[in-house]
Amino acid sequence: MAKNIIVSNRLPIQITKVENSFEFTPTSGGLATGMNSIHKGKDALWVGWPGINSDEVDKNSRVPLKESLKKERYFPVSLNGEEIEDFYYGLSNKCLWPLFHYFIEFSDFKEQHWNSYVDVNRKFTDSVLQNIEKGDTVWIHDYHLLLCPKMIKDKSPDVTVGFFLHIPFPSFEIFRIFPWREPLLEGMLGADLIGFHTYDYQRHFLSSVKRILRKEVSFNKVNLGTREVVVNTFPMGIDYNKFKNAAKTRLALKSAEQSKLKQQLELHKKGADQSKLILSIDRLDYTKGVINRIKAYELFLSKYPEYLEKVRLVMLTVPSRSDVSDYKLLKKETDEIVGRINGKFATVNWTPIWYYYRAMDFNDLIDLYMNADIAMITPVRDGMNLVAKEFIATRVNGDGVLILSEMAGASKELYESVLVNPFDMNLMADAILKAIKMPVEEQKKRNASMQKRLSRYTVSHWANEFMKALVTKTQTEEEVLVKRVDEAVKSQLTKNFNTAKKKLILLDFDGTLVDFNDNPQLAVPDENLLNLIQSLCEAPNTDVAIVSGRDQLFLSKWFNYFPLTLVAEHGYFIKYKNQEWSEKGIPQKNWMDNLIPLLETFTDRTPGTFIEIKQNSLVWHYRKTDPELANERVVELKIVLSSLITDELHLLDGDKAIEIASSRFSKGTAVSEIISDKEFDFILCIGDDVTDEYMFKDLPPNASTIKVGKKQTAAKYFIKNPSEVKNLLQQLID
Secondary structure (H helix, E strand, O other), rough: OEEEEEEEEOOOOEEEEEEEEEEEOOOOOOHHHHHHHHHHHEEEEEEEEEEOHHHHHHHHHHHHHHHHHHHHOEEEOOOOEEEOOOOHHHHHHEEEEEHHHHOHHHHHHHHHHHHOOOOOHHHHHHHHHHHHHOOOEEEEEEEHHHOOHHHHHHOOOOOOOEEEEOOOOOOHHHOOOOOOHHHHHHHHOOOEEEEEOOOOHHHHHHHHHHHHOHHHHHHEEEEOOEEEEEEEEOOOOOOOHHHHHHHHHHOOOHHHOOOOHHHHHHHHHHOOOOOEEEEEEEEEHHHOOOHHHHHHHHHHHHHOHHOOOOOEEEEEOOOOOOOOOOHHHHHHHHHHHHHHHHHHHOOOOOOOOOEEOOOOOOOHHHHHHHHHHHEEEEEOEEEEEEEEHHHHHHOOOOOOOOEOOOOHHHHHOOOOOOOOOOOHHHHHHHHHHHHHOOOOOHHHHHHHHHHHHHHHHHHHHHHHHHHHHHHHHHEEEOOOOOOEEHHHHHHHHHHHHHOOOOOOEEEEOOOOOOOOOOOHHHOOOOHHHHHHHHHHOOOOOOOEEEEOOOOOHHHHHHHHHOOOOEHHHOOOOOOOOOEEEEEOOOOOOHHHHHEEEEEEEEHHHOOEEEEOOOOOOOEEOOOOOOOHHHHHHHHHHHHHHHHHHOOOOEEEEEOOOEEEEEOOOHHHHHHHHHOOOOOOOOOEEEEEEHHHHOOOOOOOOOOOOEEEEOOOOOOOEEEHHHHHHHHHHHHHOO
16 A cells, blocks of 8 residues: 655654663654654555664664554664764854855864765665555655655655655745755755745745746746756644643642642733733744844833732743754853843842743743743744744634734735744834733734634645645646656667668757757767767668757867758758758848847846847847846847747747747758658657647657656657767667
């Protein structure tokens, strides 16, 4: 039975070594909760690091640990101390984490860390491949494993792979700083579906794919030639009922049953009229904006002294990466500023900040949520922030105010909260005042709207929506009529070729026999390709034709000495085997003279573009320019050209190029002439762009037509790239 394989850096359990055995404790994080609905079935497996250094697991206990985990449908990935240091603390958390959160100054780019990151991603990949079977679906999570999707896809192309990033994806200007940016993007694009919390992160990712990898992006799809990668937004939710019901349970407790924390919070509220509690909950991390928040609270007390002894900030800061130097400095700075403010404003009966630096159990956490009048969640950058959602879920009486940073992914959903810029201290100080003065009726109206949304889009709903989209995407691809040139197709084509009496092979050049180059004049045939063409020409009863948009000079330079047919400029010039070039019409140069100044204007306005002047056509190349600027200019240029050119000219969409040529000639008319007086019982035609569609459509039904790249086409088959084209041609003659 096909199964779902979940892959994350950590398994959702806490492992404690007890003498010669181990104890397992489930964790309750957002990912663990969300994946529970996927993992709880028998047809599921979770792959990840168990959280214990492999150096600490002696040889006698390692097998029992692995076997014990397997019974719970977990598959452990073993990491030693050096790998944990270089992969986890190194590249993942000293480089990717700060970079993706826009803290460039904290990013540490070390090749040793990158090499470890590659090796550990390969370890995770190998663990998946050990357990994978036909029909399985793999869902990979987060920034620790960005290379895994491609590594898995390379080894097992038919497996369905999903990937979700739980932190922000930065803008192109930030991401481009990363030294190994290309392999990181290519790693992510190994997935069939990539998910982000917000549309902003999705947009930033696609922008980097376009600008760095120069891939074709259409809306939310990335064209990789043989397949498309879908990129979409899936905002992660919480277990809404868990927090709501816990809040109701805590609310119903009698006084004697209440926790000491709750009693302490209640005492504060009784201490003064109109007393308010502001709650701040975070991991100790520089992305959470803790220092800015404390400074904003200090500014609030200074601007509005009437609230002294009435409004208290309750800060819960959970230790995180406490051994890392940057976090030690942050802890020191936090301690100092809390001490300074308490020293500045405290009275005999009142301390402005209650500061807890520790983890807190679930019931105490619920008490904090419920007894706070205001939650102040103001990270300077956060992928989602589930704490804000948890606070809203616990407002069972409907009151309470959420002050939320615009920089948190949750702000896209919780827009009824009081949204603030976490870098604007005055705005945050005034937001506290606004929250204090907000009428209860307005509080309830805002919270009811947010609660309705959160109760519908829960963490389970998030997980199921992603899996549904992944399965739908796979099913849609399977329904595509154009079949890939697999081994079965290759065998059939080879058989047909060998048994045919009169054969014709029609080949485009750019994008079919050679890869595209930013400078077309550098995309030339190498010795291996020339030898292959020679072998095709020498095959018995075989005619070969290269049908290209290139001009006569280029084709003559490289192929003039081969016994084959050459077609230049999309059919305007033809050179039959062992003959001279013939022209299919009289060149009309006046239209070129009129359009060149227009194209020069667009070239001047669009850095990286250039004009190629042929005998019968003009080509405006935009491969080297910024993709988004190019998209705008292409639309603009097409509108202008369409209003100027006559019916005798037409626009051809090439690969990162627009060509204006005579409408009387095309590759279709050229191949029709080539086959007109001969009866071929085997025709193979291969091309990659829009101009080649004319060939596919004008050939007889029995012709075998192949598109290079998986695109909309009239061809019967598609093939991955020029390398596979050459392999196919070699197989025919072998």
